[in-house]
Amino acid sequence: QKEVEQNSGPLSVPEGAIASLNCTYSDRGSQSFFWYRQYSGKSPELIMSIYSNGDKEDGRFTAQLNKASQYVSLLIRDSQPSDSATYLCAVSGGNTGFQKLVFGTGTRLLVSP
Amino acid sequence: SAVISQKPSRDICQRGTSLTIQCQVDSQVTMMFWYRQQPGQSLTLIATANQGSEATYESGFVIDKFPISRPNLTFSTLTVSNMSPEDSSIYLCSVDIFRAREKLFFGSGTQLSVL
Numbered sequence: 272q273k274e275v276e277q278n279s280g281p282l283s284v285p286e287g288a289i290a291s292l293n294c295t296y297s298d299r300g301s302q303s304f305f306w307y308r309q310y311s312g313k314s315p316e317l318i319m320s321i322y323s324n325g326d327k328e329d330g331r332f333t334a335q336l337n338k339a340s341q342y343v344s345l346l347i348r349d350s351q352p353s354d355s356a357t358y359l360c361a362v363s364g365g366n367t368g369f370q371k372l373v374f375g376t377g378t379r380l381l382v383s384p
Numbered sequence: 385s386a387v388i389s390q391k392p393s394r395d396i397c398q399r400g401t402s403l404t405i406q407c408q409v410d411s412q413v414t415m416m417f418w419y420r421q422q423p424g425q426s427l428t429l430i431a432t433a434n435q436g437s438e439a440t441y442e443s444g445f446v447i448d449k450f451p452i453s454r455p456n457l458t459f460s461t462l463t464v465s466n467m468s469p470e471d472s473s474i475y476l477c478s479v480d481i482f483r484a485r486e487k488l489f490f491g492s493g494t495q496l497s498v499l
Binding site (some may be wrong): 305313314315316317320359361370371372373374375377 | 417425426427428431432476487488489490491492493
């Protein structure tokens with residue numbers, strides 16, 4: 272079982288819609304959770320972090336964490352074509368230790384005008 | 385965040401040669417990390433570079449193949465030694481700016497192609 276799993280996509284949504292990206296992780300002791308956005312040919316960019324159960328909102332982005340289900344998600348409201356990118360879920364803490372991020376393989380998001 | 389400069393941005397190398405990648409940060413950081421991203425894959429941690437001590441390598445990565453230097457709190461190098469086509473990848477330097485909550489920020493990456 273992979274430590275961090277994501278659907279590779281592509282996830283296609285029309286402009287203005289809500290994009291929902293999901294991630295599951297295997298290490299129940301994980302403490303910190305991150306979403307990175309990676310445009311093609313570019314390095315990952317941190318867009319959200321979440322550390323406790325529930326929702327965390329930042330502009331059009333909402334991260335949701337459910338530690339009991341070992342599930343973290345990212346919602347993008349009012350999706351724009353500029354949001355088209357690969358979104359990487361990353362997890363740290365637990366058995367991997369702090370400051371060692373384990374990344375999922377990413378979900379490719381396509382937002383059509 | 386911080387400004388993380390990485391060079392070279394890309395290189396094409398011959399089999400059997402070595403390439404050293406440099407990472408410079410505009411502020412002092414305790415920990416620097418080197419990741420590899422193979423084509424179509426996610427990021428895999430190669431090693432953690434600590435100032436004043438030996439780098440800590442992850443399973444599957446060894447110092448002879450990926451020697452790392454960390455001479456001060458703003459600079460690190462990763463060398464890819466005796467390269468083969470399987471080393472073709474993007475190599476990324478990252479730093480932990482806010483130590484308390486493990487947020488990592490990445491350099492622009494080095495695209496390496498080995499012929």
